[in-house]
Amino acid sequence: MKILVVDDEENILQVIKAYLEKNNYIVYKADTGRGAIHLFENLQPDLIVLDLMLPDMTGEEVCRMVRKSSNVPILMLTAKSSEDDMVNGLMIGADDYITKPFSPRELLARVISLLRRTNQREQGNMSLLSYAQGCLTMDLERYEVRIHEEPVSLTHMEFKLLEILAKHPKRVFSRLELVNLTQGDTFEGFERTIDVHIKNIRQKIGDDPKHPVFIGTVFGVGYKFLVSPDEK
Numbered sequence: 001m002k003i004l005v006v007d008d009e010e011n012i013l014q015v016i017k018a019y020l021e022k023n024n025y026i027v028y029k030a031d032t033g034r035g036a037i038h039l040f041e042n043l044q045p046d047l048i049v050l051d052l053m054l055p056d057m058t059g060e061e062v063c064r065m066v067r068k069s070s071n072v073p074i075l076m077l078t079a080k081s082s083e084d085d086m087v088n089g090l091m092i093g094a095d096d097y098i099t100k101p102f103s104p105r106e107l108l109a110r111v112i113s114l115l116r117r118t119n120q121r122e123q124g125n126m127s128l129l130s131y132a133q134g135c136l137t138m139d140l141e142r143y144e145v146r147i148h149e150e151p152v153s154l155t156h157m158e159f160k161l162l163e164i165l166a167k168h169p170k171r172v173f174s175r176l177e178l179v180n181l182t183q184g185d186t187f188e189g190f191e192r193t194i195d196v197h198i199k200n201i202r203q204k205i206g207d208d209p210k211h212p213v214f215i216g217t218v219f220g221v222g223y224k225f226l227v228s229p230d231e232k
Helices: 010-022 033-043 059-067 083-091 104-122 156-167 175-183 192-205
Strands: 002-006 026-030 047-051 074-078 096-099 128-131 136-139 144-147 150-152 215-218 222-225
Touching (some): 002 010, 010 026, 010 104, 033 059, 047 104, 059 083, 074 083, 083 096, 083 192, 096 104, 128 156, 136 156, 156 175, 156 222, 175 192, 192 215, 192 222
Parallel strands (some): 002 026, 002 047, 074 096
Antiparallel strands (some): 128 136, 136 144, 144 150, 215 222
């Protein structure tokens, strides 16, 4: 599998490249945002490791440009460790994040986890989920979500969250449960990441949190899917 690593620190690029290649990944490097966009468009990598601090443009700008045409998994790499910075990265479309300094083993684990979820989507069954008389549909094999027949672009994490909730209508999931189901129980991060992803999903499917049709908030606990699937 092809991985694009974007960072302006050559020593970090070399460490990540060597460790990933040791684990049989094909790695391409970029040290600028423009270089990253060029490689992305020409190589179509399976995953991007993206630093937020780049010399010519921000990682956020690169992420937004990638998201205009692709749902490729993006692992955000940053020296910023505050929750607000993490939330901002997830809001613009990153799937996961890791802060510097990090161990190569942890980065590899995040990469494997993201790629595994992608592969599960690609190898999924023919299930087509439909809700509210076809208002919302999910094609689990083609990795597609539609609202009123119009396609909706979700990140891998957003799709996984929506799938978990939609497959278990009326069941309340705590934020911690959703973290474990999407990231694994070894993930050490903020449960607030779930709130960010849910907010993104709601915006994309047009679900007003004050008057929700699909995703309801259970205050102090988590979230639940409000409607049962359409009868086939």
